[in-house]
Amino acid sequence: MEVLAVDIGGTKHSLALFRDGRMIRREAYPTDLAGGRAWMVRRLSTLAREWAGAAHPQACGIGFGGPVDYAAQRVGRSMHVGGWQDFPLAAALEDALRVSCRMDNDANLGALGEYSAGAGRDVRSLLYMTLSTGIGAGLLLDGKIVRGADSLAGELGHIPLEAEGPPCECGGRGCFEALCAGRAIEARTGRSAAHLLQDPAFRAGYVPVLARGLRIALLLLNPERIVIGGGLSxxxxxxxxxxxxELRRQLPPSLPLRIDVQPAALGDDSVLWGAKTLAEQILSS
Incomplete structure (x- = not known):
């Protein structure tokens, strides 16, 4: 069995080919935000055709860096990949690739990837958080993605933490993402977030805010493990x-919640492994 996996983000897009459960090819490329969705569909179609000489994928799973209406298989309003709202990306790629395609939010697929092949293989409940350009989350319970009534479960980045905090791209103020995501840090400081996080003095101010956002998730969801992926991880x-x-310090001692927080074992490939599982689900359904 061969399946194609795609990960579309605000700064890069990646493709991987899996054969019988093994990744046999992977490539990553910069995303041309100015080119928009037409450019991306052409780009992915061209790359897939180039790969097709030695491969015959039977299905394709797609992770998209923003809200996805899973039932309708349409992109929601993405704040990091512009011009895609209400776009039927899975159908467009089906037409171009001539294989069945299914799409989900990238954080959901990151969770699925880590649960099936990474840092979550030995747990039943997992919260995956992506800490990168933005902040998102995916929750798995007993192997099933929790999407919510409107496919918007896991929008952890838009939980407000500071009433008078900086404005967020969602229209709110003081959101988790506006305080802790890479793009927000770089906009405030003019410096690389990854570089700043190597500095103990910067971390001393940053980590308590990061922990405040995760504390809410822990108290609300009580997952067996939290896995953090994305560039800043x-x-x-x-x-x-x-x-x-910091989480131990912030959580109330009267509530003995487990604090099992780990980096993503699959690194940059968590979403691709989740997309691979999504593609395999097409073939098994």
Whole structure:
């Protein structure tokens, strides 16, 4: 069995080919935001055809960096990949690739990937958070993605943490994303967020806010494990050690919640592995 996996984000897009459950090819490319959805569909179609010489994928799973109406298979309003609202991306790629396609939010697929092949293989409930250009989350319970009534479960980045905080692209103020995401940090400081997070003095102010957002998720959902992926998670153990300590400090001692927070085991490929599983579900349904 061969399936194609696609991950579309605000800064890059990635493709991977899986054969019998193994990744046999993977490529990543910069995203041309100015080109919009027409450029992306042409781009993905061209790349898939180039790969088709030695491969014959039977289905395609797509992770998109923004809200997705899963039932309708249409893109919602993305704040990081503009010009896509209400676009039937899965249908457009089906027409171009001539294979069945299914799409979901990238954080949902990151959760699915880590649950099936990464840091969540030994747990029953998992919250996956992407900490990158923006902040999003995906929740799995007993292997099933929790999407919510409007396919908007997991919009953790838009939980308000500071009433008078900086404006957020969603229209609110002081959202988790506006305080802790890479794009927001770089807009405020003019410096690379990943570089700043190596500085203990910067982390001393940043980590308590990051923990405040995760504390809400822990108290509301009580997942067995939290897995954090995305570009800023690559800062490594210094960030995770500080975060675990701060969560222990912030959580009430009367509520002995487990604090199991780990980096994504699949690195940049969490979404691709989730998209692979989504594609396999097409073939098994």
């Amino acid at each position: 690559k800062v490594g153990h210094v960030l995770f050690d500080d975060l675990r300590s």
